[in-house]
Structure formats: structure tokens, C-alpha cells
Amino acid sequence: MSTRLNVLDHAMVPDHQIMTKEELTGLLSLYKITSDQLPRIYHDDPAVKTIGAKPGDVIRIIRTSHTAGRAESYRLVIKRPKK
Amino acid sequence: MPSPKRIGKIEFGLLSPKEIRTMSVRKIIWADTYDDDGFPYPQGLMDLNLGVIDPGLRCKTCDQKASECPGHFGHIELAKPVIHVGYTRLIRKLLRVTCRSCSRLLLSPEEIEKVIGTEDDLTGEVLSEKDIKKERVCPHCGEQQLKINFEKPTTFSEILIEDGKKVEHKLTPADIRARLEKIPDEDLKHLGINPDVARPEWTVLTVLPVPPVTMRPSIILENGQRSEDDLTHKLVDIIRINQRFKENQDAGAPQLIIEDLWELLQYHVTTYLDNEVAGCPPARHRSGRPLKTLSQRLKGKDGRFRGSLSGKRVNFSARTVISPDPNLSVIEVGIPLAVANEMSIPVQVTPYNIEELKQMALNGPVRTTLTQPCGANYVIRPDKRRLRLAEGNLETVAEQLEPGWTVERQIRDGDIVLFNRQPSLHRMSIMAHRVKVMDGRTFRLNPAVCPPYNADFDGDEMNLHIPQTEEARAEAAILVAVEENILSPRFGGPIIGGIHDHISGIFLLTNQMRWFTKSEALYLLKNIAMEQLPEPGMEKDGVPMWSNKQVFSTILPKELNMVFKASSCQNCETCRKELCERDAYVRIFDGELESGTIDKKAIGAFDGQIVHRIIRQYGMKRAADFIDDITHLAIRSIMLDGFSFGIDDEDLSRTEYGQIDEVLSNAVLDVQRRINIYEDGQLEPMPGRTPDETLEMQIMQVLGKARDRTGEIAGRHLGLGNSAVVMAVSGARGSMLNLTQMAGCVGQQSVRGERIMRGYDERTLPHFKKGDRGSDAHGFIKHSYKGGLNPTEFFFHAIGGREGLVDTAVRTSQSGYLQRRMINALQDLKVAYDGTVRTTGGRIIQFRYGEDGTDPMKSSFGDPVDVKGIVESILKEEV
Numbered sequence: 001m002s003t004r005l006n007v008l009d010h011a012m013v014p015d016h017q018i019m020t021k022e023e024l025t026g027l028l029s030l031y032k033i034t035s036d037q038l039p040r041i042y043h044d045d046p047a048v049k050t051i052g053a054k055p056g057d058v059i060r061i062i063r064t065s066h067t068a069g070r071a072e073s074y075r076l077v078i079k080r081p082k083k
Numbered sequence: 084m085p086s087p088k089r090i091g092k093i094e095f096g097l098l099s100p101k102e103i104r105t106m107s108v109r110k111i112i113w114a115d116t117y118d119d120d121g122f123p124y125p126q127g128l129m130d131l132n133l134g135v136i137d138p139g140l141r142c143k144t145c146d147q148k149a150s151e152c153p154g155h156f157g158h159i160e161l162a163k164p165v166i167h168v169g170y171t172r173l174i175r176k177l178l179r180v181t182c183r184s185c186s187r188l189l190l191s192p193e194e195i196e197k198v199i200g201t202e203d204d205l206t207g208e209v210l211s212e213k214d215i216k217k218e219r220v221c222p223h224c225g226e227q228q229l230k231i232n233f234e235k236p237t238t239f240s241e242i243l244i245e246d247g248k249k250v251e252h253k254l255t256p257a258d259i260r261a262r263l264e265k266i267p268d269e270d271l272k273h274l275g276i277n278p279d280v281a282r283p284e285w286t287v288l289t290v291l292p293v294p295p296v297t298m299r300p301s302i303i304l305e306n307g308q309r310s311e312d313d314l315t316h317k318l319v320d321i322i323r324i325n326q327r328f329k330e331n332q333d334a335g336a337p338q339l340i341i342e343d344l345w346e347l348l349q350y351h352v353t354t355y356l357d358n359e360v361a362g363c364p365p366a367r368h369r370s371g372r373p374l375k376t377l378s379q380r381l382k383g384k385d386g387r388f389r390g391s392l393s394g395k396r397v398n399f400s401a402r403t404v405i406s407p408d409p410n411l412s413v414i415e416v417g418i419p420l421a422v423a424n425e426m427s428i429p430v431q432v433t434p435y436n437i438e439e440l441k442q443m444a445l446n447g448p449v450r451t452t453l454t455q456p457c458g459a460n461y462v463i464r465p466d467k468r469r470l471r472l473a474e475g476n477l478e479t480v481a482e483q484l485e486p487g488w489t490v491e492r493q494i495r496d497g498d499i500v501l502f503n504r505q506p507s508l509h510r511m512s513i514m515a516h517r518v519k520v521m522d523g524r525t526f527r528l529n530p531a532v533c534p535p536y537n538a539d540f541d542g543d544e545m546n547l548h549i550p551q552t553e554e555a556r557a558e559a560a561i562l563v564a565v566e567e568n569i570l571s572p573r574f575g576g577p578i579i580g581g582i583h584d585h586i587s588g589i590f591l592l593t594n595q596m597r598w599f600t601k602s603e604a605l606y607l608l609k610n611i612a613m614e615q616l617p618e619p620g621m622e623k624d625g626v627p628m629w630s631n632k633q634v635f636s637t638i639l640p641k642e643l644n645m646v647f648k649a650s651s652c653q654n655c656e657t658c659r660k661e662l663c664e665r666d667a668y669v670r671i672f673d674g675e676l677e678s679g680t681i682d683k684k685a686i687g688a689f690d691g692q693i694v695h696r697i698i699r700q701y702g703m704k705r706a707a708d709f710i711d712d713i714t715h716l717a718i719r720s721i722m723l724d725g726f727s728f729g730i731d732d733e734d735l736s737r738t739e740y741g742q743i744d745e746v747l748s749n750a751v752l753d754v755q756r757r758i759n760i761y762e763d764g765q766l767e768p769m770p771g772r773t774p775d776e777t778l779e780m781q782i783m784q785v786l787g788k789a790r791d792r793t794g795e796i797a798g799r800h801l802g803l804g805n806s807a808v809v810m811a812v813s814g815a816r817g818s819m820l821n822l823t824q825m826a827g828c829v830g831q832q833s834v835r836g837e838r839i840m841r842g843y844d845e846r847t848l849p850h851f852k853k854g855d856r857g858s859d860a861h862g863f864i865k866h867s868y869k870g871g872l873n874p875t876e877f878f879f880h881a882i883g884g885r886e887g888l889v890d891t892a893v894r895t896s897q898s899g900y901l902q903r904r905m906i907n908a909l910q911d912l913k914v915a916y917d918g919t920v921r922t923t924g925g926r927i928i929q930f931r932y933g934e935d936g937t938d939p940m941k942s943s944f945g946d947p948v949d950v951k952g953i954v955e956s957i958l959k960e961e962v
Contacts, residue, residue, distance in 0.1 A: 037926045039928065067933050067937065067945075071934040
């Protein structure tokens with residue numbers, strides 16, 4: 001039995017998914033942005049590590065929202081910068 | 084316009100002595116400023132090469148006039164180096180991490196690698212003082228290291244141990260500089276210093292830049308005397324000491340004198356840079372005022388950043404005390420004639436308005452009565468020359484007016500102005516009102532707009548701004564107007580509505596059933612724009628009568644349908660609806676109030692359900708009119724019967740006083756009984772609590788219940804005939820608790836939610852026995868405010884009251900700072916047309932504003948759609 005905690009199983013951690021190339025181009029053209037205008041997330045974020053996303057990937061995060069019921073958000077994985 | 088540029092990087096460095104000399108246009112050696120003819124000494128502090136401030140002279144460096152020359156730096160060669168106070172921390176760190184003999188880092192390459200990482204995997208960390216062990220041996224030259232002591236403001240010394248005694252050996256700035264000079268560039272990089280722009284020895288000054296005269300201008304007083312700037316004064320001191328120092332040095336003065344002079348020079352340079360350094364007496368003016376030197380110019384509220392760059396002053400604004408005027412509309416603001424005469428709006432002369440403007444110019448700047456038409460203060464010719472209108476030139480100027488000129492006319496009724504009260508915490512703190520010129524010296528406003536400004540009339544002052552262009556006026560009218568800001572984006576409900584007397588008045592009018600004769604009805608409706616009275620509700624002895632609900636219904640829109648519960652609703656288990664004995668079931672059917680009392684829930688600021696419904700159904704303008712009608716009707720209603728409160732309104736009858744005494748003495752006995760149980764060790768503690776805590780909780784509970792019981796007893800006696808009850812029930816002001824405390828019993832005073840425990844050893848006051856746990860020994864006040872407190876009760880009351888005061892003081896300062904930081908972080912975000920929230924750089928913060936894209940101001944208390952309200956208004960039934 002593994003004692004490691006899978007953060008994705010925690011009730012308060014929303015669903016994280018790695019987006020495919022096609023999904024990403026669709027997203028970028030929908031908002032008319034380049035990927036560096038997306039919100040960011042560090043590569044060593046526990047959820048990012050768990051789903052195995054690498055810097056440069058874009059993650060879709062699906063949350064339950066107080067206001068909207070369900071809300072999608074997207075984040076670009078970047079390497080944690082040196083201090 | 085220049086295109087926007089992206090900032091690649093910002094470099095922070097120090098000025099090297101070489102740079103200081105290069106940028107200097109003149110070496111300054113004389114401490115004097117002007118000679119007897121008032122001409123600057125060459126090489127003095129006001130040397131003409133440093134820029135000019137006197138009109139007529141030309142700068143010797145750039146040959147420009149006083150207004151154009153930006154000023155140029157000079158320099159002073161210091162006799163000996165001195166430490167820059169701003170960098171003492173850095174110097175201390177560098178002295179402690181480097182060797183006293185070879186100035187290399189006191190770490191071996193392996194130890195450095197441990198902290199900053201290997202070449203290709205840097206941790207991004209830099210070395211700090213903590214990484215070096217105390218008093219070790221240099222790994223490079225084997226020298227034993229000594230402890231470096233730093234004494235504020237600028238003294239460094241080494242601690243030697245001689246014969247088992249500690250001996251302090253002072254380091255001169257020259258010694259320090261010599262050590263810093265030897266630190267290799269490579270080692271500096273590990274410490275987070277870029278040696279190309281900031282060699283550490285540059286923190287010890289050998290040459291001092293002299294700022295241009297333009298940033299330290301001298302002013303000429305009325306008596307013709309010159310008064311120099313504080314910086315100049317300080318520079319004079321520095322040069323004087325510096326010269327003396329040099330002379331003594333050249334004459335070979337004894338070491339003791341040299342050291343004294345050196346310290347004096349250090350003091351002057353230190354206070355020149357910062358006159359508020361710890362451990363250093365501030366340099367003072369002859370009058371005793373501390374000098375404002377370099378650091379003081381930048382720091383603090385009135386410093387360069389907060390005072391000059393972020394904060395500015397504006398023209399076309401006015402400020403005075405505010406006072407209420409219930410006869411004004413909420414969209415109006417009363418302005419004193421004196422203010423209206425002083426303030427102006429520029430109007431372009433066109434063929435269409437030339438006659439009107441000529442008349443204004445003729446009227447001139449003097450307007451003595453409200454009935455007089457407005458005049459004008461200035462006219463501006465097409466060549467931008469301003470002509471002041473005065474008694475003598477009115478006719479000539481008016482005659483000259485033609486298209487292309489501009490007339491600055493005075494403020495008159497109907498002009499749109501911005502009205503503001505600090506602190507401007509939300510958008511409703513600035514709203515646009517219509518002007519109403521009035522007598523008196525205060526700004527007047529309808530009390531219904533007090534909640535958004537958070538204003539009252541205990542001496543509050545407010546600001547007024549006059550928009551000067553058509554665009555500004557259009558924006559004010561469309562975006563900032565009061566009618567556009569009735570809804571608060573904070574909670575999606577109306578923030579403007581009836582307050583205090585409006586609620587009491589409308590409650591008195593609409594509660595239960597009442598009938599008015601025609602003259603009474605017309606008295607009430609005098610200020611309401613209404614074409615005719617409705618059909619009378621009944622006839623009594625042949626006299627037509629109108630009900631109070633009919634009178635109220637005249638101000639409702641005709642198609643309004645609502646059902647809700649008033650503030651006075653007690654949430655009974657089974658609602659008796661229309662038959663409610665408190666008349667708290669409000670039902671409006673096709674614009675007729677069928678049943679229920681109108682109070683805070685219906686028309687109050689923050690709650691106003693009817694106001695909210697009207698905004699959703701008819702728009703903001705209609706709601707503003709409704710609020711005006713409400714305030715007018717309520718004021719007439721409260722005046723019909725009159726409304727007052729006095730000390731005898733807190734009187735109860737003998738039976739009530741007997742009951743209250745009984746309840747309280749029973750409670751005191753109960754407390755004593757529980758204390759006895761506790762002291763016998765028989766008290767069963769509650770889960771998770773000590774017996775001590777359990778007892779405290781029980782006592783608080785018993786006494787709290789007793790206080791409430793006295794309130795009920797008092798409430799039984801005081802009915803709706805009592806003004807305080809009317810105010811509490813309608814929600815206008817105060818609560819039944821306040822009434823309880825006035826008539827029944829003030830109750831337990833607390834500090835941090837517990838009974839008062841502080842004071843002397845095991846007792847709060849010397850009036851009590853040690854260890855007394857009784858109710859009166861720990862702040863229970865069994866008297867009422869009306870009955871009067873005894874001395875110990877009064878003291879406990881003061882303790883409890885002080886806690887409240889401290890809490891508010893702390894909370895305001897903390898939340899103010901919190902808000903400041905939040906606004907700084909959020910100020911440039913905006914909702915783009917595609918619904919995303921973005922920064923100015925186009926970076927996305929939220930993919931949809933608030934995740935649901937709802938404008939909170941247009942929401943119904945947070946919900947995008949007010950389903951219940953819509954259904955109810957269509958079905959005309961409660962759902």
C-alpha cells in the first residue's frame with residue numbers, strides 16, 4: 001500500500017487536465033492571445049506533478065464555482081523561476 | 084506620440100567617485116553663498132555653474148535662463164572618507180563575511196557551492212551573514228577573524244581579546260574603505276552585488292556630489308534678506324568642517340584633533356543624507372526646528388512620492404461643512420452662493436448663445452441674491468488671453484464678445500457637479516449631483532444619500548468638483564449620477580433609500596389601518612406630484628375618508644406587484660399572512676398596498692425591497708423619483724403626529740420594576756448556587772472544557788438570560804406608543820437591546836468575550852473579596868441606564884466601552900491598509916469586451932468575470948436573475 005497522498009483525490013482539489021495541441025490552438029484563437037498571456041502555474045505544483053504536465057503544457061482546471069456552478073480555467077505550466 | 088516601450092531591465096547601482104567627478108561641473112570649496120552685492124561666489128555653494136534661480140542671470144554651464152536651466156551637479160572633495168549612512172547595513176555585512184587581512188570571502192569554494200548551488204544548477208540564493216560561522220580562521224590566508232561590532236549610526240569596531248579582556252578597536256572609514264576595496268569581484272557576485280555597477284567601497288564617500296541650486300533654491304524674505312534652503316545650510320556645514328579638517332591635516336595637528344574633526348565631518352554628512360537616523364541627534368535650524376534633509380524630502384506622507392507624485396491638488400473644487408435638507412431631491416446638492424460665485428464653467432461663444440453669454444458678461448462677477456441670474460468671472464480671447472471681469476470693464480468686454488471667445492460663467496441651478504466624501508472607499512463615494520444654489524455657508528444634501536457617502540452632520544465636510552468639459556459633464560451625467568448609483572455593486576441592492584426619520588415616518592403612516600379626512604390626506608401628500616386623489620376608501624357620517632395604505636399607494640407605480648415580510652415580522656411558525664397582528668405581511672397588488680407595514684425592509688437603504696423592485700421594473704430614474712416621494716411623504720407623516728423621545732419614555736410601572744428585581748435577584752442567586760457547586764468540586768465540566776471554563780460559561784449564560792428577561796418585561800410595558808419601540812421595530816434606529824439597557828438592565832460587561840477578570844490580585848477592584856466569583860465582582864451591571872449605575876458598575880462599563888473604542892481604532896487602520904494594498908494590486912485590471920478580466924498587457928486574470936460574467940451591480944443580491952421577484956410580480960402571489 002502506498003502511503004503517498006494523491007492530491008487529485010482530495011475533495012478540495014479541482015480536476016486538472018493536460019490540454020492537447022488542438023485544444024490549445026482553439027483556446028488561444030478564442031481569446032486572441034498568445035500562450036504567455038495565460039495565467040501561470042509552476043511545474044512543481046503538486047497537482048501539476050501528479051498529472052505529469054511539463055513546462056510549456058497548458059492545463060485545464062475545472063472547478064465548481066459559487067457563482068457559475070462550473071468554471072473552467074487554463075494555466076500555462078512554467079518552470080519555477082530562481083529567486 | 085511616442086510608442087510604448089517595454090522595460091527590459093532596471094539596474095540599481097551606486098555612483099562611483101569617478102562618476103561623481105565626471106558629472107560635476109564645478110568643484111566647490113567655499114562655504115559662502117553670496118557676496119555683499121548679492122552675487123554668488125565662484126566655487127561657492129551658489130556658483131553660477133550649478134544652475135540659476137535668479138531671473139535675468141544665465142547659467143554658466145548651459146547658458147540658459149533661470150526657467151530653462153535644469154541645474155548641474157558640483158562636488159566637494161572630502162578631506163577623508165566618510166561612511167554613507169544609507170549603506171551601514173551592507174558595510175556591516177561585508178565586513179563580517181570577508182577576511183580582515185586578505186578581504187576574501189570567509190568560505191571555501193565548497194561551502195559557497197553549498198549555498199548558491201553548482202554552476203549549472205544555481206539555487207538563486209545569495210550568501211548572507213548567517214552562512215559564516217563566528218570568529219573563524221580565513222580559509223585563504225589563515226588569519227584569525229575578529230568580531231565586528233557596529234554601533235549606530237556609523238561606528239564600526241573590532242573586538243580584540245587582550246589579557247582575557249575585551250578591547251574595542253575602532254575602525255576608521257579609511258580602514259573600512261581599504262578592506263572593501265580588496266574584496267574580489269568574484270566574491271561580490273556570490274553576495275548578490277554586481278561589481279560593475281556597485282563596488283562596495285563606493286559606499287564610503289570620498290567625494291560628495293553637490294546638488295544643483297535648482298533643487299535647493301534660496302528664497303528672498305519680505306525684508307530683502309535671503310533665506311537659504313535646508314540642504315544649502317547643511318552643505319555649508321560640511322564644507323566648513325571639511326576646510327578646517329584639511330587645514331589641520333596639512334598643519335600636522337595631533338591625532339586626537341584629527342579624529343574629532345573626522346567624526347564631526349561624518350556627523351554632518353550623515354545628517355545631510357538623513358536627519359532622522361537612530362542614535363544621532365538631528366541637525367537643527369537656529370530656531371530649533373530639525374532640518375529637512377535629503378531623506379526627509381522623499382519619505383512619508385508629504386514626501387516626494389506620496390505627496391508630490393501620487394497626490395496632487397486640483398482647481399475647480401470646493402470644500403465645506405455639510406448639512407441636511409430633506410426638501411432637496413436626492414439628485415440635487417445645495418451649494419452656497421459664495422461658492423457658486425467663485426466657481427465657473429467655460430462656455431464657448433457661438434452664434435446661438437452669444438446673446439445669453441453677453442448678458443452673463445454684463446452681469447459680471449457679483450451675484451448677491453439667489454434670484455439674480457448667474458454672471459461670469461473671466462472671458463478668454465481667441466488668443467488664449469484671460470480677461471478678468473470687474474466692475475469697470477463689463478460693458479466693453481461684453482461688446483467685444485464674438486464666436487471663438489470663451490466665457491467662464493458662474494455655477495447656476497441644474498449644473499452637474501461631482502460630490503465626494505473621504506475616505507473614498509467605493510464608487511458611490513463620488514457621485515454627480517445637480518446644483519441648487521442656496522443661502523448659507525454649507526453644502527446641503529438629502530439625508531437619503533448619506534449611506535453611500537457614509538456621511539452624517541456632526542461636522543463632516545465634503546468636496547465638490549466642477550467638470551470643465553462637455554465630455555466630463557456627459558460622463559458625470561451618464562456614469563456618475565446619483566440615479567445611476569442607487570444600486571451598490573457590493574451586494575446588488577439599493578444603497579440609497581430611507582433612513583432614520585423616513586423609516587419611522589412611513590412606519591407610523593402605514594402601520595395597521597387608519598383613516599384620514601381629505602384635509603389630512605392632502606396635508607400628507609402636499610409634496611407629492613399627483614394629479615388627483617384616488618377614490619375615497621370609505622365614507623364615515625357622510626365624510627369621505629382615505630386609508631393610510633391608500634395614501635401610501637399614491638406614490639407606488641401603478642403595475643407594481645409584490646409580496647414580502649416587513650422588518651417587524653417575527654417569523655411565526657404559521658404565518659397568518661394578511662391577518663398578521665403586527666401587520667408585517669406586505670402585499671402590493673397592482674400598485675395598491677393591500678396589507679402590511681412599510682418599514683426598513685421596504686424602503687430602507689441597504690434593504691429597500693420596493694426600491695429594488697422598482698429599479699428592476701422601471702429603471703433607476705423612476706427609483707430616484709420614488710425615493711424622493713418616500714422621503715417627502717415620510718417627513719409629512721412623522722410631522723402629522725409628531726415624534727419625540729424623552730427620559731420618561733423609559734419609565735416602567737411598579738409591577739415591572741418588581742418583576743425585574745425578582746428576575747435579577749434570582750439570577751444572582753443562581754450564579755451563587757453554581758459557584759458553590761463549583762467550589763465543592765461537584766461541577767460536571769462540559770466536554771473539552773475545564774471546570775473553570777464551564778462555570779464561566781454557565782454564569783455568562785444565566786446572566787445573559789436574566790438581562791433578556793428584563794428586556795421582555797420592559798417590552799411588555801412599552802408598546803408601539805413608545806418612540807424607541809417604533810424605531811426599533813421599524814428598523815429606523817436602535818434595537819430592543821438598547822431599550823432593554825435603558826429601561827431594564829445593562830447586563831454583563833465583557834473584555835474579549837469574557838467577564839472582566841483583570842485588575843488586582845484575584846479581584847477586579849479592592850471593593851470585593853479576593854477570589855469572589857460573584858456577578859457584581861466581575862462586571863455584571865444590574866441597573867439600567869435610566870436607573871443609574873453604581874460606582875463599580877460605572878467602572879466596569881468604562882472597561883467594556885474602552886475595548887470597543889480600541890477595536891474600532893485598530894480595525895479602521897488595518898482594513899485601510901488592506902484596502903490600499905488590494906487597490907494597488909487590482910487597479911489596472913479591466914473586463915475586456917470578450918468578458919475576460921485582463922491586465923493592461925492583455926494577460927488574462929479570469930476567463931470570465933467572477934466566473935459567471937455577472938455585473939454584481941445588476942445582480943439581485945448576488946444572483947444573476949431575480950427569479951422569485953419576477954414570478955411573484957407576474958403571478959401577483961407569494962411563491
